[in-house]
Amino acid sequence: MTTDLRVLRPDEWDRWYGQLELAFGGVPEAPEERALWEALTEYERSLGVWDGDRCVGTAGAFTFRLSVPGGALVPAAGVTMVSVAPTHRRRGVLTSMMRRQLDDVRAWGEPLAVLTASEPDIYGRFGYGAATRQLRAEIDTDRVRLSVPPGTDDVALRLAAPADVSAVCEAVYARLVPERPGMLARMPGWERLPLLDPPAERDGASPLQCVLAERDGEVTGYALYSTKPQWDSQVPRGTVLLRGLGALDPASYAALWRFLCGLDLMSVIQVVNRPVDDAWQHLVSDIRRCRTRVQDGLYVRLVDLGAALEARTYQTPLDVVLDVEDAFCPWNAGRWRLAGDQKGAQCSRTDEPADLALSVRELGAAYLGGVSLASLAAAGRVRELRQGALAEASVAFGSPVAPWLPHGF
């Protein structure tokens, strides 16, 4: 098999994206969605593998800035649109694209590559670790009561067309990004993503709706949702489908949840992606009737290990030598001394004896503070070589809020 791996040209996009759709089962995307992804494609960062004039492999990268513990926004390549034609699978095409892509990311000077995986089994071999988790839930609003904090009644709610209030919702979102690791600063054009609402994909639900929380005329929160009415022997059993919610203070947050839980004719709120520590879990009277589930979210790959570990802060002081294994990006392999605290960190090569041994995949998993090094050690994936080093590093790497990726890409 002779194939040609090269950077994508704009006139090739249709064939390239068609290959991606085919690899995901051949169901064409709604035209609105296709148009958005075409507009967001960064051609110089997108790779195609060609067998003659047939596209048989795709991989893209977006220019992102990722929020990390401490609040810095770190340049990250958002790996996306990865596919290989069914006729060309299990012959190393994906591996060749990952090789080229990680070399490129390194050359572009981005310390991190991040992705969401169609299947968790694919990317560990390339050094990606599952760093965030996301909460799903089905909240039984007929049975669950909410206890809201003082001040909730002072929050005014206003319904608005989502497109009309996009700018104020984006302003709220932008203030939340540095507060929670794993969130992506909105890059130009990406404000269209929360508004994407193709009629063909509503499946009986309403168009997207927006409710704003306001205090003293200032927007302090928003929720984007649709409703799907349903009648069961003339009993209303509708579903609220929550698409996005952001709030700047507990009262605004509670007011939005109280609004969603109180919508007449609806008996369930379906939540597909919220932080695992989302505060509504402490407002509800009966968490079991919220049927929560957790799944993997963002995968993180340290491409420039030293720069990545220096870009975040550590919640307690640490000074450890890490012995890192990285077969796919050998420039990261070897011993690194990491010293840091809440203010900053230094990470440099060292010949000193190692305190912890682990692979770059574990460092990626622990990087945003949501997966503890101690839990990875319990699975045999981190080895403690100096007594006490594991507890020290595990606490220091943690984050007071769970890291979370609010949307796919």
Ligand SMILES: CC(=O)SCCNC(=O)CCNC(=O)[C@H](O)C(C)(C)COP(=O)(O)OP(=O)(O)OC[C@H]1O[C@@H](n2cnc3c(N)ncnc32)[C@H](O)[C@@H]1OP(=O)(O)O
């Ligand atoms: C960020 C994103 O875009 S996620 C989207 C990923 N794309 C998809 O899921 C679309 C459907 N699947 C595909 O297109 C392909 O099967 C791909 C892209 C996942 C894999 O492409 P391939 O060219 O077959 O992978 P390649 O031959 O390089 O395999 C490399 C290794 O990964 C393994 N592997 C590949 N795909 C999978 C998988 N789905 N599950 C588990 N292991 C896999 C291979 O067995 C191989 O293992 P080895 O190194 O131990 O031999």
